Amino acid sequence: MYDEPNQLWQRFAALTRNAYMDKLLLLATNGLIWGLIIALIALGLSIIFGLLDIINIAHGDFFMVGTVLAWAILRSTGSFWPAFILVPLIGFVLGALIQRVVIQPIHNAAALSIVATFGLSLILQEGVRMTFGPTPRRILPPIHGTIGLFGVEYEVYRLFAAVVSIAALGAFFAFLRSTKLGTWMRAVRHDRDTALAMGIPANRIYVLTFAIGFGLAALGGVVAAPITTVDFRGGVDILPFCFMAVIIGGLGNLLGTAAAAILLAFLEGIIQSFADPTAARIASLVLMSAVLLLRPQGLFKGLAR
Amino acid sequence: MITRARVERVLFLAFAAFMLAVPWLVPALTNPFWVDVIAEILIWSLFAASVNLLFGYVGLLSFGQALYFGFGMYGVAIATTDLGLSFWPAFIFGILAAVVMAWVTGIFAVRLTWHYFAIITVVFSLIFYFLALSMKWLTGGDDGISFTLPPTFSIGGTSLSFTSATFQYFFILATVSLCFYLKYRLIESPLGKAFMAIRDNDVRASLIGLNTYRIRLVAFLIAGFLAGVSGALFAFFGRYASATYMFYQVSGEGVVWAIVGGAGTLLGPIVGTSLFIVIRELVSTHWEHHSLIVGVMAILVVIFAPRGIVGLWRDSLGRVFEPHGRPAEYELRTEP
Numbered sequence: 052m053y054d055e056p057n058q059l060w061q062r063f064a065a066l067t068r069n070a071y072m073d074k075l076l077l078l079a080t081n082g083l084i085w086g087l088i089i090a091l092i093a094l095g096l097s098i099i100f101g102l103l104d105i106i107n108i109a110h111g112d113f114f115m116v117g118t119v120l121a122w123a124i125l126r127s128t129g130s131f132w133p134a135f136i137l138v139p140l141i142g143f144v145l146g147a148l149i150q151r152v153v154i155q156p157i158h159n160a161a162a163l164s165i166v167a168t169f170g171l172s173l174i175l176q177e178g179v180r181m182t183f184g185p186t187p188r189r190i191l192p193p194i195h196g197t198i199g200l201f202g203v204e205y206e207v208y209r210l211f212a213a214v215v216s217i218a219a220l221g222a223f224f225a226f227l228r229s230t231k232l233g234t235w236m237r238a239v240r241h242d243r244d245t246a247l248a249m250g251i252p253a254n255r256i257y258v259l260t261f262a263i264g265f266g267l268a269a270l271g272g273v274v275a276a277p278i279t280t281v282d283f284r285g286g287v288d289i290l291p292f293c294f295m296a297v298i299i300g301g302l303g304n305l306l307g308t309a310a311a312a313i314l315l316a317f318l319e320g321i322i323q324s325f326a327d328p329t330a331a332r333i334a335s336l337v338l339m340s341a342v343l344l345l346r347p348q349g350l351f352k353g354l355a356r
Numbered sequence: 357m358i359t360r361a362r363v364e365r366v367l368f369l370a371f372a373a374f375m376l377a378v379p380w381l382v383p384a385l386t387n388p389f390w391v392d393v394i395a396e397i398l399i400w401s402l403f404a405a406s407v408n409l410l411f412g413y414v415g416l417l418s419f420g421q422a423l424y425f426g427f428g429m430y431g432v433a434i435a436t437t438d439l440g441l442s443f444w445p446a447f448i449f450g451i452l453a454a455v456v457m458a459w460v461t462g463i464f465a466v467r468l469t470w471h472y473f474a475i476i477t478v479v480f481s482l483i484f485y486f487l488a489l490s491m492k493w494l495t496g497g498d499d500g501i502s503f504t505l506p507p508t509f510s511i512g513g514t515s516l517s518f519t520s521a522t523f524q525y526f527f528i529l530a531t532v533s534l535c536f537y538l539k540y541r542l543i544e545s546p547l548g549k550a551f552m553a554i555r556d557n558d559v560r561a562s563l564i565g566l567n568t569y570r571i572r573l574v575a576f577l578i579a580g581f582l583a584g585v586s587g588a589l590f591a592f593f594g595r596y597a598s599a600t601y602m603f604y605q606v607s608g609e610g611v612v613w614a615i616v617g618g619a620g621t622l623l624g625p626i627v628g629t630s631l632f633i634v635i636r637e638l639v640s641t642h643w644e645h646h647s648l649i650v651g652v653m654a655i656l657v658v659i660f661a662p663r664g665i666v667g668l669w670r671d672s673l674g675r676v677f678e679p680h681g682r683p684a685e686y687e688l689r690t691e692p
Contacts, residue, residue, distance in 0.1 A: 106471060108608065156659045162417055163658045165474070166615045169608045170654030177647040291482055291604070298475055329490040336483045343476050344464055 075324040077205070082320020084209050085278075086313035087216035091271040092289060093296035093312045094223060094305060095264035101303035102240045102260045105154065105164040109172040110293060111286030113265045116175055117142055117272015118281045119183050122190055131193035134273050135215075142269025143262045150261035155254070172286070179283040187282035212274045219270055220309060223263075227305070236260060240303070292316075295339045301349020311349070360673045368623075375529060379522040388521075390637075395525050397626075397633045398532040399589045404613040404625035405539060406582035411611070412620030413543060414575040415555035416469065419607050420477030423461070423484055424454040424580040426602030428587025433501040433597035434494065443517075443592075450588035451581065457484075458580020459573075466572040469558070478604050488599035500598025518592055528589055535585055540622055542578065551575055555620075612650075616657045618664030627665050 096110045117138050124134040153171060157163045192208035199205070227233040238246040239256045247253050279285065295315055300307030315335050322331035342349065374381070375394075382390045403425055410416045431450030435441040441449060461480045468476055488495045495501065505518050518524040542548050550571050553561040562568045591597050600606075609632075617628025632650055639646040661668040 100471075106474060153655055153659075157662065162411070162619075163615065163662055165417065165419075165608075166612050167655050167658045169612055170651040170658070173647045173651030173654070177645050177651065181645050181648070287605070291478070294475060294478075302471065327490065329486050333483055333486050333490075336479050336486070340464070340476060340479050340483070343468065343472060343479070347468065347472055 071324070075321065078320040078324045079317060080205065080320070081209070082316040082318070082323075083313065084213045084216075085275075085320070086316030087213050087220070088271050088275045088278075089289070089292055089296060089316055090309040090312035091216055091219055091274070092268045093293040093300075093308050094220070095267035095271075096293050097297045097300070097303065097305055097308040098236070098240075098260055099264040100297065101305075102236065103154065103164075103257055104161045105168065106161075107264070108165060108168040108290070109175060109286075110168075110264070110268060111288070111290030112172045112175040113142065113146070113268035113286070114272045114275070114289050115179065115283065115286035116145070117269035118276040118279070118285055119179050119272075119283070120269065121273040121276040122183070122188060122281045125190060131190070131277070134276075138273040139266045139270040142272075143266035145269075146262035146265025147258050149265070150258045154261060155257070176283050176286070183281075183283060185283065187280040187285075189280055190277045192277040208277055212278065215274050216271075219267070223267065224305070232256075232259060291336075295335055298339055299342045299349060304349050307349050358677070360670075360677050363673065363677075378529075379525050391521060391525055393633065393637050395528045395593060396590075397630050398528050399586050399593060400610075400613070400633060401626040401629040402532050402535055402586035402589070403583055404610050404617065404629045405536065406579040406586070407607075407610040408614040408617075408619055408621075408625045409539060409582065410575060410579045411614060412618075412624070413548065413551045413555060414572060415558075416466070416572060416575070417474045417611070418465075418477045418576075418579065419474045419604060419611060420461075420479075420481030421579065421583045421610050422602050422604065422606035423477075423481035424458050424583035425587035425590070425606065426481075426484070426488065426597075426599070427454040427457045428584035428589075429591040429597040429601060430488070430495060430501075431584070432588045432591035433503050436505075437501060437503045438494075447588055447592070450591065451584045454584020454587060455577060455581050458577050458584070462573050462576035462580065466569060466576050478607065481602060481604060481607060485599060485602040485604075488602055495597075495599055497599060500596055500600070502596050505592070505595060524593065528593065531585065531589060535582055536622065536626075539582070543622065547571070547574070612654050616654060616664055618666030621664070621666040624664050624666040631665070 092110065092114050095113070096107055099105055099107050099110070120138045120141055121131070121134040124137055125131050128134075149171065153167055154164065157167055192206060194208045194211055196207050197204040198207055198210070227237060235246070235251045235256050236259070238249070238251055239253050243253055246256075292315070293312075296312035297308050298311075299315065300309070300311035315338075318338075319328075319331040319335055322334055378394055379391055382388065382394070403421065406424070407418060407421050410418045410421075428450045431453030432446050435446035435449040439446075439449075461477075465473060465476050465480065489497050491497075516523050516527075518527070543551070550561070550566050553564075553566060554568050554571060558568050587601070590601075613628035613632055614625050615628070616631065617626065618624030632653070635649055635653070636646050639649060657665065663671070
């Protein structure tokens, strides 16, 4: 005796709609969206690394500053939306300032930049702890409500966060590809001396790059603020994850970095559906060591640079 | 005639005399609490020395030395609690744990250089940090393991233990001094010259027949040994081991101490570590945000004294004693 096709489908649906599948889908979607946000932050890390040759230990804290600024603006204006415009701009200005004051004087000593950015990280964390306070806080999502997605109720704000991240990623790549400044940035990364000889103001491009890096991390912060907690140590966990994305995507390979961030967070989401988050983190770290040792140019070498 | 070398020798002897007098001099001058602070500085400068050996002499910037510090620490704690060992076996067990770990990870890590090396070392340390956090039955996770001091050990009929603050101080001083002396002998030896050859130009070093991979691995093992000794000492000192000491921020502090003190100089790590820990102890009782000062200092030193405090000192001494000579060209090359 054969089931009707419709009955068969219902059986399949019942089979897949058990608790585990729901959890898997939920965590995988969460991971995907988180990956899009991480991609924003990791892109900033990657362009700073590619152009300025700096391992930016403070990059996670740039993200954290974004979440805290979002909280502060929400608190003073009563609305979340001004933060969306203001926080990336403040991040941009802060980035330009930091590049001028801290990074420019040590530009020719890449090893020293690790110490300088470590100091920067301490200053940002401690500065936030001093002003914002040591207790983690939460921001309510500015868009309420849930929508049915794969049979689970899913927060609308998370979908909105995904859309914003995709738009920002697209805008960034378009900027890099088809504006004059973007072309200059690619030129300086490719060959600084020739770029200088062609009249490109390399020093200003460095400032711009660092500012964009901070701006992207701050945007990631404001987008993620209603999803995570706002805490002065919020950047500490983000930093290793961003580095993983940069390495697995290939140092300086921007598209690869974005792809790796999304892939990693997605995989961690799937692993979290049957193991604890620490195990998921260990799995991605092991994957990263394997990539570093076997394919130091990254998993996505073929992607356009 | 006063030369730079003589000035430095007199200063060094004064420093050594001070270190020997600490348990009596410091309580007489200020608070006995500072004896413990100086002991802590000694332990952490050994940790900074392990970073310095790799970065300052071999040109490998490790951002994961906390892993070996943590293994030294846990080695001692687990040996005394779970295995019930006495002082010396526990001490050796801790150091061995760190060296074995350095060997296992070093085989892979030293295949890479510069940025890749910095990142793979931090990745390895993070893997074991997260493992230590999740393996609560062995490590106590976030809370760590507190243990009572292992059975006293005896030298020549007299039994001694860390419960005596003076003995604890001298044991730490002796161990750290011995390690620094070994490091000094190592740097002066042909192997040390090979380290520096690789630091300055690894291609040329391999062309004159040095096996760069094996020499880097040896340096990594020795650095793991130094970090392991400091971790084991710190476990005895605090009667405590915790996963938090394996986090990358601890490694980062070691890097900052070593570079601020003066990378590639023997005593630079001591100078850098002392500076930061003394500031921490002086400020933290009055103002809880002392990290702010540490951050600002790290940036200022890197901008205004890129060769560290010892480098700054050498430059100014050079200007006093050889006013017409040009300062020695010095550049820390780490890129391949």
